[in-house]
Amino acid sequence: MSELTFQLMDTHAGGDVSRIVTGGIDALPGATVREQMHYLRDDADGLRRLLLEEPYGIPEMSVDLIVPATDPTAAAGYIIMEVMGYPIYSGSNTICTATAVLEAGIVPKQEGTQRFVLESPAGLVNIEARVENGVVEAITCGGLPSYIDTYRAKIHVPDLGDVTYSVAYSGGFYALVDAAELGFSLNRAEERQLAECAHKIVEAIQAERGFSHYTLGDVGPLPFLHFMGPVEQVADDFYRSRSTTYVHPGVICRSTTGTGTSARLALMHYEGTIKPGDKLETVSLRETGFIGQFTAVREEGNGHVVENTITGKSYVLARSEIVVNCDDAMVDCSGLHHILTSAHPERT
Template sequence: MKPELTIQLMDTHAGGDVSRIVTGGITALPGDTVRAQMEYLRDDADGLRRLLLEEPYGIPEMSVDLLVPATHPEAAAGYIIMEVMGYPIYSGSNTICTATAVLEAGIVRKQEGKQHFKLESPAGLVSIEATVHDGVVEAITCEGLPSYIHTHNASISVPGIGKVNYSVAYSGGFYALVDARSLGFDLTLDEERRLAETAHAIVEAIQAERGFSHYTLGDVGPLPFLHFMGPVEQVAEGYYRSRSATYVHPGVICRSTTGTGTSARLALMNHEGRIKPGDKLETISLRETGFIGQFTAVEQEGEYQVVKNNITGKAYVIARSDIVVNCDDPMVKCNGLTHILKSEGGCLTCRTYPAGKQPRRTQ
């Protein structure tokens, strides 16, 4: 008999965006950092991403987060993010879901009240604050990546749409930021398909016209994100709210407003002088879910004002399952996959730590 190939998952969602946390069934990846392991997956084992985001196992609107052993001594665990567009080095919603999963899996022991630990993303260490009440993870606050405005108030002619004004922020990926009302949108759920079609056309036009380079990372690939911005209303001193929708190229409107989209909004509000350190912005999705971004500080990096921020949201566990990978199934593409599957399946946190040692219980 052939050995059964299985992958262990904990499915979660934050703001409606489903993150599939891979907790077992994958062999140790080469690379002395989580970033290097991400690059190995991207270049030599992209079959895992495609398997879990395509039929029959998934859909492109999901994300995947592979738990891996941390390479930094301060981190409780590492994680690699996979989406339809590829391998972003950071994501707020995925970080919120992953932090919740490591608490639910016991990699970090839950404690009542607020507790702090760190995770290692491909972008580096991420500080986490978890709020636990009666054993339930009620909120996760994570660091957003330092964010800045690369381009302010540019315009482009888009086939079928006309002239579109946009700004470009970096917040873990490059984002085109566009005013929703100027394009005829109120950011309601019935507009979802038209939002995706409009964003697709705008991103295609921007990608064809120009590229973007990060001031330290250099070329990070074609612009992959677009964020529709609704009007900003002030609901209290230092507290703002705005309807929002994030698009991931090609073709996906996120269920949540996304953490990196919220960070990009904070960078734009700072650039335009509409927010100060300590202020918060709550972004509201098409499905009436929200994240809260807080602008914590600003630093000058060359010509750019770089906004430090954090993102708060809540994740829910919606399933724990074993996926059986049957490479004889004509619907299943196993190219770039079988060499990283463990034939016996197994618990990732069991293989992550040497025999006889317990997972690191970060306080």
Template sequence: MSQPLSFQLIDTHAGGDVSRIVIGGIAPLPGASVREQMHYLRDDADGLRRLLLEEPYGIPEMSVDLIVPATDPAAAAGYIIMEVMGYPIYSGSNTLCTATAVLESGIVQKQEGHQQFKLESPAGLVQIDARVENGVVEAITCEGLPSYIDTYQASIQVPGIGKVTYSIAYSGGFYALVDAAELGFSLVREEERALADCAHKIVEAIKAERGFSHYSLGDVGPLPFLHFMGPVEQIADDFYRSRSTTYVHPGVICRSTTGTGTSARLALMHHEGRIKPGDRLETVSLRETGFIGEFTGTHQEGSQAVVENTITGKSYVLARSEIVVNCDDPMVECQGLRHILKQD
């Protein structure tokens, strides 16, 4: 019998997306940056991601964020994002949850009112603005990655669907953006399975036809995401709202609208000349939760007009727990995991 191992979690959710924040029990990872530490996890210690997203501990709809020491002195902490599709360099919902967890765990001392600090993601430093009322983290605003439109209004024949018109945005990952109504969807919860099946067919068709390259990162892998866009409603001079949903993996529709999906929408609206700096877009999910993206400005990166933006939402603490890892359990796979767990 082997000795059970353990580590500590704070489970949170933002917009319905559950993020499991690992706050203790993991040994220091090699790497001179959080990005390098992410590569180590991906290549040599993928067991942590798999353990928490597969039976018996988790499900693919969840995400995992590992808190690590920051390598940049300007940051209060670093974090590595793990999802069912792998290791994205950035995620809005995961950043909202991680920022809340570092405040609730005391890694960053919570202050009443507004406070600012930085986190180090695999994509680099992220500015965090937190609003605390009566000791409760009521809102987090985080920077979205610079976003841009790679492809506008292309079309493709998709088996079982027909001709589909799509745009491609980069906002931390490449997104196919499609009009939900054109595909027969109203974006209600009862459509969730059909949305996942439809998105999978479209993404596979696009992947089979072409790839995408980031202007500075180069090849970041095949197209992973698809974002269904509902009609945009203007609520005020500088405020818009749209039902939205994001596909991230076969069978998996995000519970939230996703922060990076919201950033992609802002990039598209800017490309179409529909918003100006200071305008905000609230994306509303199948579960009636929402994130608010703000278009804050633009700058030029080579030939790309890049959209600067922020994402605002609230994360809720669901549980504080200790995960016990018993490698004798036939449902637990310890390969790729044991060597990064702290030994007593």
């Protein structure tokens, strides 16, 4: 059989498209969603590559595979796939996946505020959904505990000179740089230059050093860079800042990203400029935004970790069935056949 199929719901949050795989994929081996992610990464990476490369997609998209939860308290599990690989958590992907499980009826949609739990590779995620007239108007999800690993270090970057950066962990390691120090005002016309600048900085940091999480250990080379604009205080407990997130290699996110917003909260706490209960709205090159709330701080590892939530809205773009013809020279089916239900209908 050369033609394979599976089902998608395309969504976006803040401009970042998340392709939610809702059906057609076999159950993956693994006692937890994290173990299932490892299987997908190591033995079935064809799904990620298929949906993020031509002719089906572009690297700027993300993919989320809905899987059965392994924890009985969770309504569903999900595995996140991006151009850099398999992050264990993502705010924008979580917002999109939470919207998709409501729209697909995996979690029955209710008017008003409803709460449920999803299981990510990072663990359980509390979701609060606000539904008005049948429309999912907002999703608030728990961000990962975030902390500052490195504060205002310097590195020499070819063509840029000495660059000052901090590093936060918020689901992945983020280099945080001041946009104005690098000559950027964070408008859409700068998108290509931002990507080129970030690429050079990330390459330099990766060549010089690695990073280790206090419980996860080595999680690979630093994949993210977050350009920070000036912080404006718009109320006693509310701040706003233009922001841009880069994913290595080569992608400027359409949104400010949830984990990027969590990283900013960690830095602002480290610098003593916010307190528990305060909110930060990050605003993208496309004038979209997420709102992060600093909810608590606790001692863990060798320092403070910041508890936080991320709020945003996801829109459904399309519901479709992908047809994969392995005879097509543009399509690489390697690493794909053994997880597609339609490749072996006798198992259905």
